[in-house]
Amino acid sequence: MNRKAIIVGGGIGGLTAAICLRQIGWDVQVFETAPSNSEIGAGIQISPNGVKILQEIGVMRLLEESLFEPDSIEIRLGKSGKKLVQIPMKDIAADRWGARYVQIHRADLIVGLNTRLAQLSPNSIETDSKVISFNNRETSAFIKLQNGKTHEADLIVGADGVHSTIRNQMFGPERARFTGNVAWRAVIPVEHLGALVPPPTGCIWAGQQKHAVTTRIHSGRTVNFVGIVEHSDWKLEGWKFEGKTADALADFKDWNPTITNLIKKAESLHKWALFDRAPLPHWHTGHVALLGDAAHPMLPSMAQGAVQSIEDAYVLAKSLASSSHSHIPTACNNYFQSRIRRTTKVQKVSMKNLDLFHKSNVWTQFVHYAPIWFAGHFTPTLIQKHYDWLYGKEFGPLAPTSLH
Ligand SMILES: Cc1cc2nc3c(=O)[nH]c(=O)nc-3n(C[C@H](O)[C@H](O)[C@H](O)COP(=O)(O)OP(=O)(O)OC[C@H]3O[C@@H](n4cnc5c(N)ncnc54)[C@H](O)[C@@H]3O)c2cc1C
The missing domain is CATH 3.50.50.60 (FAD/NAD(P)-binding domain)
Structure with missing residues (x-):
């Protein structure tokens, strides 16, 4: 049996x-x-x-x-949109880590x-x-x-x-320990965004006491937005809690218009308090x-x-x-x-x-992001190597004989 x-x-x-x-x-x-x-x-990202x-x-x-295969994973500055580092994914993931990176x-x-x-x-x-x-x-x-x-x-x-x-x-x-961070979430069709469409990547937008992540879903036709902000006034943890557009816009005030446009165009915005x-x-x-x-x-x-x-x-x-x-x-x-x-x-x-993504002032941003920028430009394989332990893990076959 x-x-x-x-x-x-x-x-x-x-x-x-x-x-x-x-x-x-x-x-x-x-x-x-x-x-x-x-x-x-x-949306969800699934690494190799x-x-x-x-x-x-x-x-x-x-x-x-x-699914959607992003060209790369990149880090940009949240306000200017300036790119700090770009790790190619589509071209290298299968060769380097044995499978694709998908969203x-x-x-x-x-x-x-x-x-x-x-x-x-x-x-x-x-x-x-x-x-x-x-x-x-x-x-x-x-x-x-x-x-x-x-x-x-x-x-x-x-x-x-x-x-x-x-x-x-x-x-x-x-x-559980409240980390003092709250995650905003929304999905927005690309066709609603006009000219302000985030890049077809996994993009981390780093800023002072907050960061955002933009990815693609529905074969690239929809943008997935996650915005993580340091906050102490929201303690609910779960997928179903909704927040207000005005509050999300206040959290990302003065940020790159690509991000604020996403918030404005989102039909609904959800909130998730992050616990450790x-x-x-x-x-x-x-x-x-x-x-x-x-x-x-x-x-x-x-x-x-x-x-x-x-x-x-x-x-x-x-x-x-x-x-x-x-x-x-x-x-x-x-x-x-x-x-x-x-x-x-x-x-x-x-x-x-x-x-790392929430450095609180220009000086700490410079101290932490300059080496990342330098490595990304001059020794990109060092950054790829950094992910080998995680993405490159091999698990072997499930069992000598298994059902297919
Ligand atoms: C904003 C955000 C972004 C994220 N992005 C990513 C990402 O890009 N990549 C990634 O890998 N992870 C991501 N995660 C994490 C990921 O969503 C979770 O780690 C993942 O869903 C965990 O899977 P799970 O099956 O353990 O739990 P769940 O997905 O939570 O599934 C648990 C299931 O159990 C059911 N359940 C609960 N209690 C009972 C019960 N008593 N009886 C019967 N059923 C029950 C629930 O209804 C649910 O269906 C993200 C999380 C957040 C909050």
Whole structure:
């Protein structure tokens, strides 16, 4: 009989985990609290380390029509728009890091993941199903849904995001530190922007106590805007909270018209307060394991939260593929051991980037950005090398034999 996993949360990490586990021969069942198709309007960047895994599990081919490949990643000054550094992506990513660097709407990624899961395991997602608790037994674990039903599996995977119910039961109510930053988000069709269209890149606009990121989604037809501003008066963390255009414009007052034009043309602007969390001491108890934001929420300033959840899912399945039934907790521990250093490093560098992109005066900007400008102009391969540990990571095949 196949082993069975229950996945709590049908987001990017949870769906990837379901696909990976199915590919190593497990039965899978996903419980998602939201009704179907409720994915919010936002873009996401997937660096080569994530693309390699999505290729390996048969998802990339389903995303081709909606993804965008940026020419480069660049850093510009937020007010003048002056370019500090440009790292080519389209021309070098596949050769240097083994896969492309892509940008995509979250909803398109979720559709691709859902489609792939349905090919491997039809009808394995139950929406409108909120998990409220878990219970470990000697060789299995149970979950309880809000509607009172319980379900048993060999493994429960808590992929239920930043406010994870599974993590809270494992560790008690979490202690998160407000970073004093708030992220604005909007998506705007290019055709609404007139002449002020951001470059077809992943562009970081760095400024005093704030930065913005512009990317493309919908095959390049839509601009995705994220603006991160130091603020202490907004503490809500989630995709659904809306803010006012006038407040966003005040935050980006005197900024490059390319940025203020995006804010003016956005139909809606969302706000997300950014919290920082210390790494957890372990990611599993018995037959229940965590992944993605439930295990290691990270700031968006490295564009790695979703990518790291994809990596987690793959490595968890790989660890389980090489374990026997009685060793599921051991496999979970091996998974944790192989992931914790890397995710902790990404969490730390994301926090450092936030500081780097927000230099508060012209002098500190000069001290920090001049070496970046210099390296970008005279030794560009040094900057590319800087990303090798992250983008160049190879994970090997999922299992000696897996389903396709
Ligand atoms: C502004 C912003 C920009 C970002 N940009 C990027 C980027 O460019 N690249 C990148 O890699 N990352 C980015 N991230 C981070 C990324 O969005 C997250 O890290 C990623 O979504 C985490 O995936 P996940 O599957 O762990 O959690 P989620 O995507 O949050 O999915 C969790 C799922 O679990 C469900 N759920 C929750 N509780 C329950 C329950 N009790 N029962 C059942 N289901 C439940 C939720 O409805 C949800 O569908 C960004 C984040 C922000 C805020």
